[in-house]
Amino acid sequence: xxxxxxxxxxxxxxxxxxxxxxxxxxxxxxxxxxxxxxxxxxxxxxxxxxxxxxxxxxxxxxxxxxxxxxxxxxxxxxxxxxxxxxxxxxxxxxxxxxxxxxxxxxxxxxxxxxxxxxxxxxxxxxxxxxxxxxxxxxxxxxxxxxxxxxxxxxxxxxxxxxxxxxxxxxxxxxxxxxxxxxxxxxxxxxxxxxxxxxxxxxxxxxxxxxxxxxxxxxxxxxxxxxxxxxxxxxxxxxxxxxxxxxxxxxxxxxx
Amino acid sequence: xxxxxxxxxxxxxxxxxxxxxxxxxxxxxxxxxxxxxxxxxxxxxxxxxxxxxxxxxxxxxxxxxxxxxxxxxxxxxxxxxxxxxxxxxxxxxxxxxxxxxxxxxxxxxxxxxxxxxxxxxxxxxxxxxxxxxxxxxxxxxxxxxxxxxxxxxxxxxxxxxxxxxxxxxxxxxxxxxxxxxxxxxxxxxxxxxxxxxxxxxxxxxxxxxxxxxxxxxxxxxxxxxxxxxxxxxxxxx
Numbered sequence: 001x002x003x004x005x006x007x008x009x010x011x012x013x014x015x016x017x018x019x020x021x022x023x024x025x026x027x028x029x030x031x032x033x034x035x036x037x038x039x040x041x042x043x044x045x046x047x048x049x050x051x052x053x054x055x056x057x058x059x060x061x062x063x064x065x066x067x068x069x070x071x072x073x074x075x076x077x078x079x080x081x082x083x084x085x086x087x088x089x090x091x092x093x094x095x096x097x098x099x100x101x102x103x104x105x106x107x108x109x110x111x112x113x114x115x116x117x118x119x120x121x122x123x124x125x126x127x128x129x130x131x132x133x134x135x136x137x138x139x140x141x142x143x144x145x146x147x148x149x150x151x152x153x154x155x156x157x158x159x160x161x162x163x164x165x166x167x168x169x170x171x172x173x174x175x176x177x178x179x180x181x182x183x184x185x186x187x188x189x190x191x192x193x194x195x196x197x198x199x200x201x202x203x204x205x206x207x208x209x210x211x212x213x214x215x216x217x218x219x220x221x222x223x224x225x226x227x228x229x230x231x232x233x234x235x236x237x238x239x240x241x242x243x244x245x246x247x248x249x250x251x252x253x254x255x
Numbered sequence: 256x257x258x259x260x261x262x263x264x265x266x267x268x269x270x271x272x273x274x275x276x277x278x279x280x281x282x283x284x285x286x287x288x289x290x291x292x293x294x295x296x297x298x299x300x301x302x303x304x305x306x307x308x309x310x311x312x313x314x315x316x317x318x319x320x321x322x323x324x325x326x327x328x329x330x331x332x333x334x335x336x337x338x339x340x341x342x343x344x345x346x347x348x349x350x351x352x353x354x355x356x357x358x359x360x361x362x363x364x365x366x367x368x369x370x371x372x373x374x375x376x377x378x379x380x381x382x383x384x385x386x387x388x389x390x391x392x393x394x395x396x397x398x399x400x401x402x403x404x405x406x407x408x409x410x411x412x413x414x415x416x417x418x419x420x421x422x423x424x425x426x427x428x429x430x431x432x433x434x435x436x437x438x439x440x441x442x443x444x445x446x447x448x449x450x451x452x453x454x455x456x457x458x459x460x461x462x463x464x465x466x467x468x469x470x471x472x473x474x475x476x477x478x479x480x481x482x483x484x485x486x487x488x489x490x491x492x
Contacts, residue, residue, distance in 0.1 A: 011349075013349075024349055074348060076350060076352065077348065077350045077351045077352030077353075077355070078352055078355055078356070082355075103349060103350040105348055105349060105350070108344050108346050108347060108348055109343060109344055110342065110343050110344065110345055111343070173356055175340070175344075175353065175357075175362050176340035176343055176344075177340070177343030177344040178265070178340070178343070180265070180266075205256065208264050208265065208266055209264065211265060212264050212265050215342070215343060216265065216343055217265065217339060217340035217342075217343030217344075218265040218266075218268055218269055218336050218339060218340055219265070219266075219269065219452075220269075220336070220340070220361070220362075220364060220448070221361065221444070221447075221448040221451050221452070222356075222357035222358070222361040222362050223356075223357055223361070224353065224356040224357040224362075227355070227356035227357065228356050234456075235451070235456065236456040236457075238451070238456075239451050239454045239455060239456030240454065240456075241266070242266055242269070242451070242452055242453060242454040243453070243454025243455075244454075245264070245266045245267075246266075246270070246453065246454060249256055249261045249267070250261075252256040252261075254256055
């Protein structure tokens with residue numbers, strides 16, 4: 001692919017703090033290389049803002065190789081921008097052409113309040129995990145990896161679910177701000193494995209209860225989450241969560 | 256976990272939507288099949304026979320109460336789901352491209368449901384109210400001929416009622432066709448969505464469910480739409 005340079009107009013959400021109102025600010029960025037990641041464009045823009053004595057744009061980022069789930073920009077009307085199965089850090093500027101206007105907003109969800117500019121608080125996901133997204137084991141020597149046999153098909157399905165990086169694009173894309181793809185992936189990953197079996201039912205009930213407490217919406221099966229997920233998590237895991245909840249709820253002996 | 260708790264979570268609410276949806280899907284098959292009997296072109300004899308059966312059989316009376324309860328549940332729970340889901344995103348996006356990740360009708364179930372509800376009010380007023388409560392509502396002088404005798408029992412001539420409502424009257428025909436179009440898109444999403452809600456998503460079965468849902472929605476809605484149109488042009492005698 002040929003390397004080219006472009007001039008762009010960026011419209012970026014600026015918000016001083018969680019209480020401020022916020023608005024879209026327009027910036028002109030010149031001579032952007034097609035080989036830059038969009039986060040690098042923000043680095044360059046921030047450098048010039050700092051040089052001009054202005055407040056740089058706050059945005060989340062960490063590994064910049066598509067595996068940490070920190071970067072969280074809603075770019076031109078889509079979480080992580082126009083490319084499928086791509087995180088924001090892996091979105092390269094060859095996705096755009098000279099003269100383009102790019103609108104960048106934070107995730108919008110009651111459960112993900114904006115902290116500053118493009119940074120949102122995603123600790124709601126952490127609290128859902130704390131509600132049951134783990135297995136309880138006694139500490140001690142690590143057991144032999146092959147001591148518990150796992151069917152290859154279930155191991156593969158669990159691995160696909162475990163590919164979720166918790167970035168929150170599913171919530172950002174969903175018209176209902178629903179976290180069902182995230183919770184579905186986390187519940188399924190453990191429900192599919194023998195290690196997750198003992199806590200299977202309480203896990204499903206507790207994680208769903210926490211999901212509701214955080215203020216996420218209901219799934220209405222538009223499947224926007226699957227289309228926007230950078231890791232391609234399937235909505236089959238939402239069905240899996242529904243069935244886990246159904247069984248656990250009907251089986252629950254507490255009145 | 257109490258029933259209230261079980262049905263009150265984000266997933267429990269969807270179980271109510273899915274279960275009542277399945278019931279309404281089944282009801283539509285019966286409703287459509289009996290209505291389609293007007294096409295026997297026998298002056299509505301077969302149709303009226305079965306309409307009377309539906310209106311007088313005790314089991315069906317119980318089912319009718321169930322139908323209204325489930326319909327009401329579907330509506331009330333639907334409204335609550337929409338309100339809760341709207342609250343999950345208090346601040347919207349300045350720029351959004353939802354068509355890139357989902358279909359318009361899957362995102363418009365609340366709107367489509369509202370349109371169907373508006374149509375349903377008109378529909379019940381046209382047929383259900385006069386057949387249940389006789390003189391209630393605005394019945395024209397045709398009323399005397401609305402009763403016919405079958406097995407020495409009087410029953411309402413619903414076939415004639417259909418002719419009265421639709422023959423040469425464009426406005427009700429347009430309302431019914433628009434109502435049925437809304438129903439088509441609502442069913443197209445709702446049918447397959449209900450299976451997903453109850454946990455059925457499978458590489459082999461889901462494509463079959465989606466195809467079945469499409470065929471079901473299309474056949475039901477084409478048949479329903481053809482009825483007022485046929486009555487308008489007086490094609491069925």
